[in-house]
Amino acid sequence: MSTSPASGSPVDVLVAGGGIGGLSAAFALAREGLRVRVLEQAPEFGEVGAGLQIAPNCTRILHDYGLLDEVKSLGVLPKSMVMRDAVDGGELTRLDLVDLERRYGFPYMVVHRGDLHGVFLNACRRAGVDLVTGARVEGYENTASGARVRLADGRVDEARIVIAADGLHSVARRLLSGDEPVSSSYVAYRAALPIDQAGRDVDLTEVSVHIGPRCHFVRYGLRGGGMLNQVAVFQSPKALAGEEDWGTPDELDAAFAATCPDVRAGIPLMWRDRRWRMYDRDPIMNWVHGNIALLGDAAHPPLQYMAQGAIMAIEDGWVLARHVRARRDAGGAVDWAGALAAYEAVRPEHCRRVLTTARAWGDLWHLDGEARLKRNVLLRARDVHDYSFIDWIYGPTALTPDEEPPMFTPIPLDSVDLPAHNGKAAPTPAAHPA
Numbered sequence: 001m002s003t004s005p006a007s008g009s010p011v012d013v014l015v016a017g018g019g020i021g022g023l024s025a026a027f028a029l030a031r032e033g034l035r036v037r038v039l040e041q042a043p044e045f046g047e048v049g050a051g052l053q054i055a056p057n058c059t060r061i062l063h064d065y066g067l068l069d070e071v072k073s074l075g076v077l078p079k080s081m082v083m084r085d086a087v088d089g090g091e092l093t094r095l096d097l098v099d100l101e102r103r104y105g106f107p108y109m110v111v112h113r114g115d116l117h118g119v120f121l122n123a124c125r126r127a128g129v130d131l132v133t134g135a136r137v138e139g140y141e142n143t144a145s146g147a148r149v150r151l152a153d154g155r156v157d158e159a160r161i162v163i164a165a166d167g168l169h170s171v172a173r174r175l176l177s178g179d180e181p182v183s184s185s186y187v188a189y190r191a192a193l194p195i196d197q198a199g200r201d202v203d204l205t206e207v208s209v210h211i212g213p214r215c216h217f218v219r220y221g222l223r224g225g226g227m228l229n230q231v232a233v234f235q236s237p238k239a240l241a242g243e244e245d246w247g248t249p250d251e252l253d254a255a256f257a258a259t260c261p262d263v264r265a266g267i268p269l270m271w272r273d274r275r276w277r278m279y280d281r282d283p284i285m286n287w288v289h290g291n292i293a294l295l296g297d298a299a300h301p302p303l304q305y306m307a308q309g310a311i312m313a314i315e316d317g318w319v320l321a322r323h324v325r326a327r328r329d330a331g332g333a334v335d336w337a338g339a340l341a342a343y344e345a346v347r348p349e350h351c352r353r354v355l356t357t358a359r360a361w362g363d364l365w366h367l368d369g370e371a372r373l374k375r376n377v378l379l380r381a382r383d384v385h386d387y388s389f390i391d392w393i394y395g396p397t398a399l400t401p402d403e404e405p406p407m408f409t410p411i412p413l414d415s416v417d418l419p420a421h422n423g424k425a426a427p428t429p430a431a432h433p434a
Contacts, residue, residue: 086212
């Protein structure tokens, strides 16, 4: 086996994976004066997908990095997030995103995933990060002086610390858990297209979310309003039946056939040549194996209902870098054991909360029958300026367990009584929509 490194110079940190999580972590650590190399398996750096929602807990970090203005110039700052019933089209609740910025100090914005990835890629270049492509990591191991990775072409590379940002199907995670990805039986179709191809008037001042029985539809603007982003998500009957080829275009059309005209008008625009089957993993609380640490989807791949997947990965890198800063002596030496222990003390619990809440929120969005009607009553009763259900997620990212805020108190659907004669109920305490 060759022992030549993936790139020539020695580094302090190897990051396996050049997605948003890997690049943002590399940049965060390079800002602390560390020598960092990113190993990306693809022949070039890039990001697959379309739109991305960035909440204040992320824009706060982008501001700290000095990148917020650049990202803002590439995205859209919507004025509201509006949740509607996908069947009748009626409004259920909304977030005033202008007031939300006043509350949390930083904006809620939407941006093309590729644009955010590009911002971090350029930031890494400016910071001197060694960026290597065509480097597929197939193995991880600890060494006496740090950690080592084995590449698919037989080369090895090593550093004091290895950050495994290798995604849903993480190789490094196997060092810590024997679990496998969990299928939700839901699939996402996406589309990002010039706004003049939308074929209808679309309000790009809002993030629009239609929720319905076993399906939902999200819509918002991108790139200064020049593009329309759409996401159509539904439960696949073929997946439930155990078929291998599931989430097919015919299922997409069938899933949204009974939705309101506004939603149905968007379905023909969806990309039909690709789809994203939705998997997550059960939370694990151990992310560090010696000198190897998980980050991003390798540690906590979520379902998308809280729009926190990329955000959690960015938070991971920021938290780790802050603990490196706090544990670096005057000579520049880092207490890595202490930094990794501090990272592992706070991030797994926060991400566990997000993963489990995302699962519950997906269940709530996709209710049918009487349960749907009860959910709608709860959502319509919420005051637009009630932030009790999002303070725990949109506030400052915790660096220590004692900084992690308390969770919200769920409101049970059974608290709603629906009159039998008309299927409607009187107002009841609010539930959070976003």
